[in-house]
Amino acid sequence: RQHMARGLPKQKPLAGVKQIVVVASGKGGVGKSTTAVNLALGLSANDPSKTGNPELTEKNLMRPLMNFGIPCMSMGFLVEEAAPIVWRGLMVMSAIEKLLRQVDWGHLDYLVIDMPPGTGDVQLTITQNVPIAGAVIVSTPQDIALLDARRGAEMFRKVNVPVLGLVQNMSVFQCPNCQHQTHIFGADGARELARTLGVEVLGDIPLHLNIREMSDRGQPVVVSSPDSPEAEAYRKVASAV
Ligand code: ADP
Secondary structure (H helix, E strand, O other): OOHHOOOOOOOOOOOOOOEEEEEEEEOOOOOHHHHHHHHHHHHOOOOOOEEOOOOOOOOOOOOOOOOEEEEOOOOOHHHEEEEEEEOHHHHHHHHHHHHOOOEEEOOOOEEEOOOOOOOOHHHHHHHHEEEEEOEEEOOOHHHHHHHHHHHHHHHHHHOOOOOOEEEEEEEEEEEEOOOOOOOOOOOOOOHHHHHHEEEEEEEEEEEOOOHHHHHOOOOOHHOOOOOOHHHHHHHHHHHHO
């Protein structure tokens, strides 16, 4: 309400898009983007790829790049590789407007938005701009990550975006040599936070070398190792959303 009073645009659906799901986290580096990508893949049917820079359609909209059958748009496609992106005031609004509305999304059942970490201007502007079906919050079981995840959840509640649940990432590492399991960041923190918030745990993703290596190669595990337990863990999140 406060933001409406400041003159932010009212929520307006995106043409052709049925549901918008945001993937958020309090802290950075907890696996939010990896979850967003594998969630989107888990929700999609696969088609051919198209890479390069976005072209314009007849309607002067950007044609999104295709990766594993998923139309993708990112600020990173629009700026030079080394250019810093400084998000300030009105630029935030116009960049978000561009990424959401100047794109020919075609017909989508779900649009998954990989949010920046934290609770700032970008998150609020997006929630004011488009109707959001729900937020998935990613956290490791580490106290400091959970504290920030909780802030994230409270922010979504304040702006009436339903929190669909928490994804607990990196809760367990299994030694590939001796199979011993170690809880590097703690075991059940996100589960406890979910209970406190009264939301579901949508899934538990193990800390796994394959996830890091495949993601770095641009081959998310849901498509590159579909039969692995880690891919199954992401598909479980997709089916719970
Ligand atoms: P965020 O979006 O929260 O900043 P990323 O998804 O970019 O985090 O993940 C940070 C790094 O950790 C990346 O290199 C990613 O490949 C890796 N990573 C994320 N989740 C896992 C996991 N479950 N196991 C191993 N590596 C992971």
